[in-house]
Amino acid sequence: MSVYLDHAASSPPRPEAAEALAAYTRASYAGANPNSLHTPGREAARALEGARKELSKLLGGDARPSELIFTSGGTEADNLAVIGLSEALRMQRGIRDVVVISAIEHEAVLKCIPELRRRGFETRIVPPTDRGVIECASLAAALDERCALVSIMYANNETGMVQPIADLAAAAHAVGALFHTDAVQAFTRMPFSADCVDAMSISAHKVGGPVGIGALYLKTGIRLQPLLQGGGQERGLRPGTQNVSGALAFAAAAQASAHAHRVYADALRARSSALVEKLVSADVGIHPTVDAAYDEGRLPGTVHVYVRGIEAGSVLLRLDAAGFAISSGSACSASSRDSSHVLSAMGFPRERSLGALRISFDERVSDGELSAFADALIGCVDSLRR
Ligand code: PLP
Numbered sequence: 001m002s003v004y005l006d007h008a009a010s011s012p013p014r015p016e017a018a019e020a021l022a023a024y025t026r027a028s029y030a031g032a033n034p035n036s037l038h039t040p041g042r043e044a045a046r047a048l049e050g051a052r053k054e055l056s057k058l059l060g061g062d063a064r065p066s067e068l069i070f071t072s073g074g075t076e077a078d079n080l081a082v083i084g085l086s087e088a089l090r091m092q093r094g095i096r097d098v099v100v101i102s103a104i105e106h107e108a109v110l111k112c113i114p115e116l117r118r119r120g121f122e123t124r125i126v127p128p129t130d131r132g133v134i135e136c137a138s139l140a141a142a143l144d145e146r147c148a149l150v151s152i153m154y155a156n157n158e159t160g161m162v163q164p165i166a167d168l169a170a171a172a173h174a175v176g177a178l179f180h181t182d183a184v185q186a187f188t189r190m191p192f193s194a195d196c197v198d199a200m201s202i203s204a205h206k207v208g209g210p211v212g213i214g215a216l217y218l219k220t221g222i223r224l225q226p227l228l229q230g231g232g233q234e235r236g237l238r239p240g241t242q243n244v245s246g247a248l249a250f251a252a253a254a255q256a257s258a259h260a261h262r263v264y265a266d267a268l269r270a271r272s273s274a275l276v277e278k279l280v281s282a283d284v285g286i287h288p289t290v291d292a293a294y295d296e297g298r299l300p301g302t303v304h305v306y307v308r309g310i311e312a313g314s315v316l317l318r319l320d321a322a323g324f325a326i327s328s329g330s331a332c333s334a335s336s337r338d339s340s341h342v343l344s345a346m347g348f349p350r351e352r353s354l355g356a357l358r359i360s361f362d363e364r365v366s367d368g369e370l371s372a373f374a375d376a377l378i379g380c381v382d383s384l385r386r
Contacts, residue, residue, distance in 0.1 A: 002323040003369045007206075008157055008185060008302060008360035009327055013253070014208030020252035021210070024245040034242055035233060044244050051247035055202075058188060058258050059217055061195030069216045069234045070242050074184040074203030077216040078108035080227055080238065081180040081199045082151050086121055087225035089148040089178060096148035100177070102126045102134045102163075103345035104156050108201075109182055110341070126152070131290045132161040132346050133297070136171050147177035154186035154200075158342045158358055159290055160302025162190065169196040178222065184214070188257040189299050190265070198222045202254075204246065208362075209253030213246035257362070261300065264363035268300035275303055275359065275370050282378040284385065285309065289343070289356065301362050306348075307355040310384050315357065318380045324373050327358045 004012060024030055027047070032040035034048045053065040071077045082099065089096045099116050101109060103125050113123050124142040128134050134152055143150070150172035155162045169179040180199040186192060187202040194200050194217050203214035218224055218237070230239030261268075273295060279286040285308035290298070307315055312328030319326060339353035348356075357377075361370070 002320075002325050003365065003373055005324060005326045005359045005361050005365065005370075005373060007362055008160070008358060010205045010211065011208045011257070011362065012364070013210070014256045016256040017204075017209045017249040017253035020248045021245055024248050030245075034244055035231070048242055048244050048247055051244075051251035054251040055215060055247075055254055056217075058192075058254050059200070059202075060191075060193035063194045063217060064220065067194075067217055067220055069218055069238050070247055071214045071216055071238055072212055072243075073214040074106075074182065074201050074206070075108040075214075076238075077201035077203070077214045078106070078151075078182050078184075079112055080216055080224070081201060081218075082109055082112040082149065083115060083119070084224040084227055084237075085178050085180060085199060085222070086116060086148045087119070088223040090121075091225065092223060095146060096177070098122045098124060098144070098146040098148060100124045100126060100139070100142045100147055100150045100172075102128065102139075102152045104128050104132060104134070104158075104342045105151065105153055106157055106182055106184070109151050109153070121148070122146075128342075128345055130347050131294050132156055132159040132342065134163050134168060136164065136167050139168055139171050143171060143175045143177065145175055147172070147175055149178045149180060151180040151182070154181045154183035154192075155190070155299045156342060157185045158340055158356075159304045159346075160185070160299040160360070161290065161294070162186065162297050162299060166196045169198075185299060185302075188254050189261050189301070194219075199224075204250035204253060207250075207254045207257040209250040210246050213243050213250050215250075260363050265300045268361075268363065269295065271361075271365075271367060271370055272298075272301060272303050274367075275374055276305065278371070278374045279305060279377060282374075282382075284378055284381045286377070286381060289348070301360060303359040305357050305359070306352045307357065307381055308352070309355065310381060311354050312357050314384060315355075315377070315380055318384075319373075319376055322376050322380070324376055326373075327360070328356055 029040040029043035034045040172179040200217040343353040
C-alpha cells in the first residue's frame, strides 16, 4: 500500500464526503433536477441550499449562502472571476482596462492572460520575494486608477507560502480595483476570512471532497459577467444544472477538513519541521526551498525541498516504486520538464528548480509514515549520487 503525500494535488476522500454521497443516493430526491418544480426537485433544491449554507459558514467573516456560486471546480471559479469581474467592471466604468496578477498564480489564473489581452485588457505581473511572498510594495508599483481587478492567491500550491491577503486587498481597493483570491489551497487548511476580498475561488477535491465541483464566493453587490450561456441557474452567473450530490459531499468534506485542521494545525507544523530537519541533517544534498525561519507563514502540512544536482522526476519515480506518492512542483504541470514558474519568479536557478519536490499531507498521515518516507527519500538520493 502506498503512502500518499500529495494532498496539495488532490486530497483523498474523507469518510464524511463518502457518507454524504451514499446518503444522497438513498434520498427520495436522488437524481432530481434542483430547478424542477415538483416535490423531488424542490427537495433537491433544499439539499443544495443546505450545502451552500454550510460552505458559506466555513468562509468565515460575514459570508452569506447567497454569495456562493457553484462551479465545476477551482479552474472554472478562477476563470469566471478573473475574466468575468474584469469585464463587468470595464462595462460599468470604461477606463478600467488593466488586470494585475501575481507571477506565482496557478495556471487557472495565469492562463487567463492571453484571453484577457485578446479582450483588450492590459495585464501586469507582480513578482514575489525570494521566499515566494507578494509584498504590498510590489503590488503598489503595479497599481493605478486604470486597474479593474487584482488577483493574488491566498496560499501557493507549490511552496505553501501564505500571502498577506488583507493588506494586498486593501491596496487594490485603495485605487478602486476589485480583489479576487484563489483560495483553493488555503480553504479549510488555515484560519480564514472572506471579508476583505470581493471574490474567492475554492475547490472540493483539495479538502477531501469529489473532483469536479468548486465554488466562487462573490460579495453581495459585486457585478460579474458570466462566461457560459444557458439557463438561469446560480443567479444566471453560472448556468447549467447544479451538481447536488457533489455539493453535499463538498460541504461534508470541507466541514471535516476545517475541524481537522483546527485540531491538528500545530501537529502538522511540527511534523513538517521534523521532516525537513531529518532530510537536511542526513547531509545528502536535500535543502528547504524557503528557509525554516518562515515556516509560520506556510500552510501546515506542505513541505517544499530541492535535491541538489538531481532531477526530481527520477527521485519521484523511485519513491513511487517504493510506495511513496509525492510531487515535483504542481500536479498540473507535472508532465512538463520546464522548471516551475513559481520558483523561477522567486529567482531560483533552473538547476535547483528541476530538483524540487513537494510533500503535502494532512492529519491522516502518521509520524511513522513520514519517518519511513524520509528514510526512503534519503536512501534514494544517496544511491542516485553513487
Ligand atoms: N488553484 C490552485 C491554487 C490549485 O492548486 C488548483 C489545483 O491544482 C486549482 C486552482 C484548480 O482547481 P481544480 O482542480 O478544482 O480545477
